[in-house]
Amino acid sequence: MPADQLSRARQAADRGGFDALIxxxxxxxxxxxxxxxRQRMPAEDAVQEATLKAWNKFASFRNERGGFRAWFLTIVANECRSLQRGRWWSVLRFDEVRPPQESGEAAMTASDLRQTIARLSRSDRLLLYLFYWLDFPLEEVAAVAGLSTAAARARLYRAVGRLRLQFDPSKETST
Structure with a gap:
């Protein structure tokens, strides 16, 4: 088989393998x-750019520390960070003003939880989202966040504590 045909066959196989993984x-x-x-269009752009970067670097992928999923989501997270750094000038929005609730003990709604999580730092949101929403094992959370497993566990624990404190400051505990 000539070299150019072999190259095309390898590219076709890699493309199929990449598609199956991605x-x-x-x-x-x-x-x-x-x-x-927290915006649809930039999120779509970030995934598209991350997919392109993953495709371009697919040949250099080494199956280590969390596998392909952790590697790809690390690229996505880094692309999001790049977009956030690039849009420092964007307009800030204030949370909408809500009237006080009638009942003394108000139940937490999904909207309240999202707003509370949005007030946390980027790193806290990333850890909470990967672990609780995407159900990643702690090892993959650590790989995506660029931390050791022990550090990811500790930061996740502290992020949950900060989330509780943000949602209800009266429940501050002394630890």
């Missing part, structure tokens, strides 16, 4: 990007 990860990647960027 297809189930597009939805979690979008959800991660949306959680980090």
């Amino acid at each position: 297809t189930p990860l597009v939805e979690p990647a979008y959800r991660l990007a949306f959680a980090m960027l």
Whole structure:
């Protein structure tokens, strides 16, 4: 088989292999990007750019520390961080003003939870989202966040504590 035909066959096989690996990860990647960027269009752009970068670097992928999913979602997270750094000038929006609730003990709604999580730092949101929403094992959370497993566990624990404190400051505990 001539060299150019072999090269084309290898590219076709790699493309099929890449498609098989990337297809189930597009939805979690979008959800991660949306959680980090909080806007639909930039999240879609981040996933598209991350997919292109993953395709370009697919030949250099080494199956280590969390596998392909962790590697790809790390690229997505880094792309989101790049987009956030690039849009420092964007307009800030204030939370809408809500009237006080009638009942003394109000139940937490999904909207309240999203708003509370949005007030946390980017790193806290990333850890909480990967672990609780995407159900990643702690090892993959650590790989995506660029941390050791022990550090990811500790930061996740502290992020949950900050989330509780943000939602209800009266429940501050002394630890």
